[in-house]
Amino acid sequence: MLSIKHFARAAIVAALAVVSGAALAQTEIQWWHSMTGALNDRVNEFAKGFNESQKEYKVVPVYKGAYPESMAAAIAAFRAGNAPHILQVFEVGTGTMMSAKGAIKPVGQVMREGGQKFDPKSYIGAVAGYYTTSKGEMLSFPFNSSTTVFYYNKDVFEKAGLDPNRAPATWPEVMAAAAKIKASGASQCAYTTGWPSWVHVENLSAWHNVPIATKENGMAGLDTTFQINSPLHVRHWTNLKDWNSKGYFTYAGRRNEGEAKFYSGECAMLTSSSAAQANINRNAKFKYAVAMLPYYADVKGAPQNTIIGGASLWVMAGKKPNEYKGVAQFLTYLADPARQAQWHQQTGYLPITPTAYEITKKAGFYDKNPGTDISVRQMMLHDPTPNSKGLRFGSFVQIRDMFEEEMENMLAGKQDAKQALDTAVKRGNDMLRKFEKTAKE
Amino acid sequence: MEKRVVFRSPWLPYLLVAPQLAITIVFFFWPASQALLQSLQQQDPFGISVEFVGLDNFRALFTDEHYLASFKVTTIFSVLVATIGMSVSLLLAVFADRALRFSGIYKTLLIWPYAVAHAVAGVLWLFLFNPTLGIVAHWMRRAGIDWDPVLNGNDAMTLVVVAAVWNQISYNFLFFLAGLQSIPKSLIEAAAIDGAGPGRRFWTIVLPLLSPTTFFLLVVNVVYAFFNTFAIIDTATSGGPGQATEILVYKVYKDGFKALDLGSSAAQSVVLMAIVIGLTIVQFRYIERKVQY
Numbered sequence: 001m002l003s004i005k006h007f008a009r010a011a012i013v014a015a016l017a018v019v020s021g022a023a024l025a026q027t028e029i030q031w032w033h034s035m036t037g038a039l040n041d042r043v044n045e046f047a048k049g050f051n052e053s054q055k056e057y058k059v060v061p062v063y064k065g066a067y068p069e070s071m072a073a074a075i076a077a078f079r080a081g082n083a084p085h086i087l088q089v090f091e092v093g094t095g096t097m098m099s100a101k102g103a104i105k106p107v108g109q110v111m112r113e114g115g116q117k118f119d120p121k122s123y124i125g126a127v128a129g130y131y132t133t134s135k136g137e138m139l140s141f142p143f144n145s146s147t148t149v150f151y152y153n154k155d156v157f158e159k160a161g162l163d164p165n166r167a168p169a170t171w172p173e174v175m176a177a178a179a180k181i182k183a184s185g186a187s188q189c190a191y192t193t194g195w196p197s198w199v200h201v202e203n204l205s206a207w208h209n210v211p212i213a214t215k216e217n218g219m220a221g222l223d224t225t226f227q228i229n230s231p232l233h234v235r236h237w238t239n240l241k242d243w244n245s246k247g248y249f250t251y252a253g254r255r256n257e258g259e260a261k262f263y264s265g266e267c268a269m270l271t272s273s274s275a276a277q278a279n280i281n282r283n284a285k286f287k288y289a290v291a292m293l294p295y296y297a298d299v300k301g302a303p304q305n306t307i308i309g310g311a312s313l314w315v316m317a318g319k320k321p322n323e324y325k326g327v328a329q330f331l332t333y334l335a336d337p338a339r340q341a342q343w344h345q346q347t348g349y350l351p352i353t354p355t356a357y358e359i360t361k362k363a364g365f366y367d368k369n370p371g372t373d374i375s376v377r378q379m380m381l382h383d384p385t386p387n388s389k390g391l392r393f394g395s396f397v398q399i400r401d402m403f404e405e406e407m408e409n410m411l412a413g414k415q416d417a418k419q420a421l422d423t424a425v426k427r428g429n430d431m432l433r434k435f436e437k438t439a440k441e
Numbered sequence: 442m443e444k445r446v447v448f449r450s451p452w453l454p455y456l457l458v459a460p461q462l463a464i465t466i467v468f469f470f471w472p473a474s475q476a477l478l479q480s481l482q483q484q485d486p487f488g489i490s491v492e493f494v495g496l497d498n499f500r501a502l503f504t505d506e507h508y509l510a511s512f513k514v515t516t517i518f519s520v521l522v523a524t525i526g527m528s529v530s531l532l533l534a535v536f537a538d539r540a541l542r543f544s545g546i547y548k549t550l551l552i553w554p555y556a557v558a559h560a561v562a563g564v565l566w567l568f569l570f571n572p573t574l575g576i577v578a579h580w581m582r583r584a585g586i587d588w589d590p591v592l593n594g595n596d597a598m599t600l601v602v603v604a605a606v607w608n609q610i611s612y613n614f615l616f617f618l619a620g621l622q623s624i625p626k627s628l629i630e631a632a633a634i635d636g637a638g639p640g641r642r643f644w645t646i647v648l649p650l651l652s653p654t655t656f657f658l659l660v661v662n663v664v665y666a667f668f669n670t671f672a673i674i675d676t677a678t679s680g681g682p683g684q685a686t687e688i689l690v691y692k693v694y695k696d697g698f699k700a701l702d703l704g705s706s707a708a709q710s711v712v713l714m715a716i717v718i719g720l721t722i723v724q725f726r727y728i729e730r731k732v733q734y
Contacts, residue, residue, distance in 0.1 A: 405683045
């Protein structure tokens, strides 16, 4: 028997359903990233903070594997029609992402259309420049940028009779230190490196204001050709080969294996990412210091500034305008100077705005944590030139791998430096032309 | 007299085969046809611009000296893995066959490595022999041996061959042991009475009677070395140093997923498929004739 009570109860339930349904109609924004460990926690904190600060959008961060894997996953998803909204892509994937005109939406455009205040000049030149077209349009949002720095073991320096408070500034000084370390037996290996191509090809060029390739290192056109067989490059690679045969330089691998050799105490000096500092801090049982990347003092214009590594956030195409508004809001949230300063302090990645750097400096962070500002100072040393703004090459993952192959062949004694670099140029140009062909259609 | 199963209902047989057929179509025929199609196209990673280029990808492959070098690496690698794998396991099987006490324990320990997944095996050997992390590498350095699979191509090849052989020994061992135990003891005893020494007995009686097993294992080992070793190479050396351990199947992965060059990668996998089909045909046509059943 239907009574008023039943009817009323049904009405209340229906009303509640409608209300709760509306509350659940948040627009979801998928964010695919490759941050692990403590960095993963930071990413989740960002998303949680944003979600709690407003009700319209919900950012969902998803770990999709390391950079190459997550990029491949996003590409497959795009082909299937369900790409994420935001994708974290490493810097070597920039060329590929940029050429995918139908697949991405430039960040500058997203911010403008989303009605967010956005001034590209408010970002550190060397950081934003990497992700900006030659016409000044910012394509992706710099998120976690690092650069190459020099670490050395102060305890080993002291044992070898070197001044532990004076970092070797030039490559000849580094090798003189290496000779002394080897002679005194203070450590088993003197110098090693992580990311060989990033340090000894790309940043070697930028730091000495020498081009990697024509067309502003590829930023001004797809018809760029490599120039890494210049006298400076040949000189440096010949040195590397020489130092390797003398036992001063130990090759550890193509990624960051060298870092483990450093913090285990095996190698006394290391060139690698500024983002390695967190790991080194945790594992090194000795006093160490951070310094700027070594250079050749007799090269005019050196030191200029270094190029960034790390990754940026790209916005994928094919989503609804309402969702893009949410993305724009989230990116503004990430760019907040206080939040950037915190991210920089906690992770060792560069702050993307000078304001964040100033906040950190005023808080006395750099005084309490020596060496954490080297990366920023290196990036802001001078205004970037066309040789040091960054680089943009298609198929660069493959090309970098190939540079390292040629270096390995050289160090194994199969070829000398000039042959290695000439081959690297030829193979690299072949890959660039192949990419250019697919990108032009 | 041949036994035949007769189905009275016209659609039941098809229904029963349907699940297997579905799996074969979805997981083999469909990807293979996609690979064939993509090998004739050149496209950007996102699939936005797809261009039909005919046999250009194949032409580019066979004029690329690095692809041809990869052939050499794959040949060396598979010959080493197949021959070392089979000889070591044959030796172990002969020993295990003769063992009287604790034979159960020996057999269990020898079969054990097969349960280890290939990727895990690669990482295992990496943790032993990597010059930065490896404990055995550390001892080798202390003993003065110059071991560096990160820079020395031969060292890297040694590392992956050893890891691949270790994983496969159990499989070969099992089959050889079964084969050995199926040889009638009367034949061996008769030869011994006639004065044949153990070596002679092995070469003239045991090996020929073992030939069906050996032939089968040869086919399996070659396919294993061509394809299943991908996980070991990926975890242990990633194809390095230079390209010293970049076997064909690894190059397919690298060009497809790292370099995102799908046309070239598809062309390479088509070539690989043709090679293995060819090898299997050759093996069945010619070598099987020599097998005595």
